[in-house]
Amino acid sequence: MSNRIMDFIEKSNKVLLFFAAIFVIIVVGKNVLEDIMRKDYSPPTVQVIKSDDTKAIEQKVKLEKQYVGLINDVHIFEITSDRVVQEQPYSLSAERIVISSSFGLSENAVNLMFTKIGEQRKLLFEKNALIVEFSPSRDKQTQYDKILSKNIYSVAKYDSNNDGFLNDHDKKELLVSEYDGSNLTPVMDDIKGYEVVDNDLVLIYSASDADTLYFIFNIRTGELQKLDTAW
Structure with a gap:
């Protein structure tokens, strides 16, 4: 046993x-x-290739097209890329289409395409640039979102810090357009970022050597005013 x-x-x-x-x-x-x-x-990056670089001709820019969302009667697609040839207009066809719907852009979105049924599509930029932030227009206020009569964009167009990439560390420009991408208008250069603080009111902050400067932009009237925040 x-x-x-x-x-x-x-x-x-x-x-x-x-x-x-x-x-x-x-x-x-x-x-x-x-x-x-x-x-x-690693997050997607956008490499900058100078237009006078002979290698830029040999390097094929990989573009992708992704559905972003619908504003009224306009369907919006983002164009993403792993590199941008500086000063080169958008001319290549997107290789792959991915479907999603969130209004949140990819970290390597370099252009937006606006299209209506029965009409020719419209590109936001003639030359690709990194869209750092995007706030689409909306005509109804919610608990979390304010009314915006125009689209808002924060865009890095040039490799200002010469690190070879377009990213949030480069100088950015604030622009607005109509909901369908038309009438693209510059508001302010060299900004750090922005925040929608009320209906059609945007707080813009820009860095100086000594301090951060704050501005209020009224989207409806187009008025830009500096806030006195000196110590």
């Missing part, structure tokens, strides 16, 4: 060790896979 018990205990220990080894392998494998995924992932 004792031999049977010993055999049972021995077999039980082997089974437990087997399952313990499987568990360890699964846990270790999961951690290794997560580490690999974290190391491999």
Whole structure:
């Protein structure tokens, strides 16, 4: 009887060790896979290629087209790219179409396409630029969103810090347009960012050597006023 018990205990220990080894392998494998995924992932970037660079002719710009959303009767698509040839007008066809609907733009959105049924599409920019922020027009106020009579854009057009990429660290320009992308109008150069603070009122902040400067822009009237925030 004792031999049977010993055999049972021995077999039980082997089974437990087997399952313990499987568990360890699964846990270790999961951690290794997560580490690999974290190391491999990086947000999309937009590399700047100077138009006088001979290599720019050889490098094909990869463009993609993604559905963003609907404003009234206008369907909006974003154009994304992994690189921009400086001063080169938009002329290439998008290679791939991805469907989503959120009004949140990708980190490498370089243009917007506005199209109505039965009408020719319209591009926001003649030359691609990085759209850092985008606030679409809306005619109804909600708990979280204010009324905007125009679209608002924060755009980096040039590699101002010469790091080879267009990103949030470059000088940005604030622009507005009608809901369908028409009448694109510059509001202010060299801004850090903006925030919609009330219906058709935008707080713009811009950095100086000594302090951050604040401005209020009235979208409806087009009036831009500086706030006195001096110490």
